[in-house]
Amino acid sequence: MLELKKICFRAEDEGVEKTILDDISFTIPNGKLVAITGPNGGGKSTTARIIAGIEKPSSGQVLLDGVDITGLSITERAQAGIGYAFQHPVRFKGIKVRDLITLAAGKEIGHSDACEYLSAVGLCARDYVTREVNSSLSGGELKRIEIATVLAKASKLSLFDEPEAGIDLWSFQNLIEVFQRMRDNIEDSSIIIISHQERILNIADEIIVMANGKLQRMGSKEEILPSLLAEDAVRTTCRGIA
Amino acid sequence: MNKKIELDAIQKRLLIEVAELHSIPEGAFNIRANGASAARSSTANIEIIPKPEGNGIDIHIAPNTKNESVHIPVVLTQTGLKEVVYNDFYVGENADVTIVAGCGIDNCGPQDSQHDGIHRFYVGKNASVRYVEKHYGSGDGSGKRILNPGTEVYMEAGSAMEMEMVQIKGVDDTDRSTIAELDAGAKLVVRERLMTHGEQNAISKYTVNLNGEGSSADIVSRSVARDSSFQKFDAKIIGNAPCSGHTECDSIIMDAGRILAVPGLEANNVDAALVHEAAIGKIAGDQLTKLMTLGLTELEAEEQIINGFLA
Numbered sequence: 001m002l003e004l005k006k007i008c009f010r011a012e013d014e015g016v017e018k019t020i021l022d023d024i025s026f027t028i029p030n031g032k033l034v035a036i037t038g039p040n041g042g043g044k045s046t047t048a049r050i051i052a053g054i055e056k057p058s059s060g061q062v063l064l065d066g067v068d069i070t071g072l073s074i075t076e077r078a079q080a081g082i083g084y085a086f087q088h089p090v091r092f093k094g095i096k097v098r099d100l101i102t103l104a105a106g107k108e109i110g111h112s113d114a115c116e117y118l119s120a121v122g123l124c125a126r127d128y129v130t131r132e133v134n135s136s137l138s139g140g141e142l143k144r145i146e147i148a149t150v151l152a153k154a155s156k157l158s159l160f161d162e163p164e165a166g167i168d169l170w171s172f173q174n175l176i177e178v179f180q181r182m183r184d185n186i187e188d189s190s191i192i193i194i195s196h197q198e199r200i201l202n203i204a205d206e207i208i209v210m211a212n213g214k215l216q217r218m219g220s221k222e223e224i225l226p227s228l229l230a231e232d233a234v235r236t237t238c239r240g241i242a
Numbered sequence: 243m244n245k246k247i248e249l250d251a252i253q254k255r256l257l258i259e260v261a262e263l264h265s266i267p268e269g270a271f272n273i274r275a276n277g278a279s280a281a282r283s284s285t286a287n288i289e290i291i292p293k294p295e296g297n298g299i300d301i302h303i304a305p306n307t308k309n310e311s312v313h314i315p316v317v318l319t320q321t322g323l324k325e326v327v328y329n330d331f332y333v334g335e336n337a338d339v340t341i342v343a344g345c346g347i348d349n350c351g352p353q354d355s356q357h358d359g360i361h362r363f364y365v366g367k368n369a370s371v372r373y374v375e376k377h378y379g380s381g382d383g384s385g386k387r388i389l390n391p392g393t394e395v396y397m398e399a400g401s402a403m404e405m406e407m408v409q410i411k412g413v414d415d416t417d418r419s420t421i422a423e424l425d426a427g428a429k430l431v432v433r434e435r436l437m438t439h440g441e442q443n444a445i446s447k448y449t450v451n452l453n454g455e456g457s458s459a460d461i462v463s464r465s466v467a468r469d470s471s472f473q474k475f476d477a478k479i480i481g482n483a484p485c486s487g488h489t490e491c492d493s494i495i496m497d498a499g500r501i502l503a504v505p506g507l508e509a510n511n512v513d514a515a516l517v518h519e520a521a522i523g524k525i526a527g528d529q530l531t532k533l534m535t536l537g538l539t540e541l542e543a544e545e546q547i548i549n550g551f552l553a
């Protein structure tokens with residue numbers, strides 16, 4: 001279970017202090033898949049970065065299973081059970097896909113296990129396991145590898161930031177199934193997916209809508225999704241509409 | 243002609259480091275230990291002849307020799323020993339061979355130990371050579387471990403040479419010079435991996451002349467300078483014919499490490515296409531962040547990034 005309590009985040013932008021997150025509070029209960037959506041620049045990724053410990057909130061608290069983890073480093077949070085698939089995955093010269101999956105798993109894993117995670121995200125494992133995670137990978141390939149590392153990590157809270165971005169139409173259904181399978185086996189853990197896609201929102205238990213750094217609405221999928229679709233706010237890029 | 247001197251445990255360990263030799267290699271070899279040949283063997287196609295002065299060997303590889311290897315590792319464990327060794331390789335036409343060189347120095351004493359290996363390669367028409375050279379230093383003596391390799395490569399038409407040069411640990415001072423002359427269609431590929439730490443100094447200088455039409459050179463150096471070590475990468479390609487040349491220096495600096503990259507391109511023909519790339523910087527912050535989100539500490543993340551980078 002993850003709780004955010006009154007999270008504020010302010011940052012300097014060209015000398016002007018800007019409120020990026022304004023009093024964000026929510027709870028992600030165990031056993032739930034929660035989607036966060038909202039217009040570009042609304043503060044979704046910043047929220048994710050604060051959960052993972054990459055940014056420190058200006059005020060407020062982050063709790064994992066009731067324990068305050070606000071003061072913990074990125075490493076400590078990862079070890080405490082937070083997994084985070086970046087919106088923009090990082091490339092590494094010389095580090096192989098298999099190395100990255102092994103590091104994520106936190107232990108030596110067999111060749112077949114590494115391949116399983118890759119197959120789960122629709123990559124032909126044989127072709128990828130020894131590839132370098134460098135600029136030779138396409139955007140979509142890199143994105144899938146990023147997702148595979150978070151699958152391998154097995155976290156209490158797994159966070160995926162726009163996992164569908166750059167994934168082709170044919171693989172999209174496959175990706176949805178990956179999350180559904182994860183959803184069915186989470187028990188005492190939970191999943192957050194940041195997404196703009198209706199088909200992903202559709203598999204969520206709950207949906208959070210963020211815009212302009214504020215939490216606009218939160219509720220069950222049944223409650224939120226129809227109104228979102230009516231407003232067509234999911235795909236809008238214009239600030240302040242949702 | 244096969245003579246043998248017993249190697250001690252340290253010498254054996256050095257051989258594993260520089261040539262991955264766990265036992266006497268297959269094919270032709272010459273193992274030099276503390277200034278003398280410890281073991282030597284020729285094959286039907288590869289003949290190793292010691293120079294009369296005792297300061298090196300000539301290696302004759304017969305034309306059309308295929309899939310054979312030559313190992314010529316050097317180990318030094320005697321503090322204060324300084325040697326200059328000349329090894330000349332004559333690679334016959336159409337041969338396709340792997341040459342594994344490399345030098346390991348263990349210096350536990352107060353005096354500097356130094357090995358300057360001068361390697362000359364005469365690569366015949368359409369021959370293909372893979373050359374692997376590893377340098378390694380160990381021992382906690384106050385004497386330095388110094389390696390100054392000089393490499394000269396003369397490539398005839400249509401020949402190919404791939405050089406992999408690695409120096410990751412323990413060598414205090416290196417001044418490396420590599421020169422190459424390429425005839426038509428010859429192809430030179432160099433992959434250099436270097437890590438320096440402590441107070442170490444490493445200089446690597448290349449002068450490559452692309453003399454023949456269609457010749458090409460691709461020189462890529464990846465390096466890491468830690469602590470207060472210093473590296474200089476000085477790569478010059480001269481295009482004297484329609485040719486293509488590429489040099490790349492890709493470096494990570496840490497702590498108070500310093501790196502100087504000196505690109506040099508000289509085009510003396512309108513169809514010479516020459517490119518230089520250089521990037522020096524600290525480890526990218528988002529790389530560290532990513533590995534930390536997988537549960538690694540910052541130090542562990544650094545180590546993974548560097549190991550990968552130099553792999």
Ligand SMILES: Nc1ncnc2c1ncn2[C@@H]1O[C@H](COP(=O)(O)OP(=O)(O)OP(=O)(O)O)[C@@H](O)[C@H]1O
Pocket residue numbers: 011012013018020038039040041042043044045046047087
């Ligand atoms: N450290 C920072 N300094 C200044 N501005 C920042 C900083 N971090 C985020 N921002 C700004 O905060 C806003 C929210 O960014 P964030 O990346 O969280 O949006 P998002 O909801 O993930 O958008 P998208 O859907 O495009 O991914 C943006 O306007 C961004 O430019």
Ligand SMILES: [Mg+2]
Pocket residue numbers: 044045046087161
């Ligand atoms: Mg975002």
